[in-house]
Amino acid sequence: MARGNTRQRIQDVALELFAEQGYDKTSLREIAERLDVTKAALYYHFKTKEDILIGLFQDLTRPMDELIAWAHAQPRTLETRRETLRRYQLALRDATPLYRFMQENQATVRELSVGLTFKERMLELTDLVQEPDFAIVDRVRCISAIFTLHAGTFHMENVEGDPEEKHEAVLEVALDLLTQAHHA
Template sequence: MADDTRSRIQAIALDLFSEQGYDATSLREIAERLGVTKAALYYHFKSKEEIVESLTSDHVKRLDTLLEWAEGKEPTQAFRIEFLHRYMDNLNASQHLKIMKFIQQNQPAMKNMANAAKWRESLHKMVSVLAGEKASPTERMRMGLALFGLHASAMLLPEGEVSEQDRRQAALTVAEELITGSAGRAD
């Protein structure tokens, strides 16, 4: 039950942060939208920063699990494609698209949060895992753009313009083309 309440708080806070901005949203407003007292909210989170840190912390934990799975594996094409699919599953398991929108709209608030630095570090590790130790700058760039494409898919193919399934498939197709070096297929 506590995990469900925690998830509800995160979802509502994220919606409010995205609608109004981080600085313009108060804990009181989050509690009101939840239909609980501010004291009940404090039981789970003492501040807005704690809410945001919890959202990014959950994502960083999923990244750590993915990187543990990838540890020691050769960066073959099959491994890279499997990694992309697992990563996309991780993004879809979280409120990643909303979190990315929040980060984009509230960069000053995110700048100094501890998990933001961990997230950037994990992204660098993922590029290294996908590219391999002896990769050229071009190859590292290709791997990074493949990952970034998964992140940016919601901004490039906004909700309402395409279905979630079509957005996901388009993002994975482009990421796979970057990973494998094959492109030019018209859909």
């Protein structure tokens, strides 16, 4: 098996176990057992649980980094802000297991280096969807648009209906918030 595939399998299984029993209660031994590999084989790829988590964050947040770089290169217009939200929703959907883990393990994530870098990304993203001269109520609308995408990604799965329609509805509400801020 190629190194990349083994590394990916380790990350996937670790994320499953972190989700099932919590990051703190999961050991490298348990990850190795579920993968049916030796602990030494696991150490070849990752020395610690935090290394696994850092690898997951790097793989799954790369689209977020690319989005931030893209948005910085665009004119600061309403359409750019709207497209930033559209692209962010896609990134969220692709990384749902990691974001769910973060939501359910906020205290742990805050203590890890990945928590700080994620917080920095979120602050940068919220800056990109608003203007410094916006009134406070409009800044709240812009930040709420991002968190509408978060809530929609994770909580709408418990709501009856077609998944695609739900994603479109969540995006529509987020875009409405952004547009209200622009027109206020």
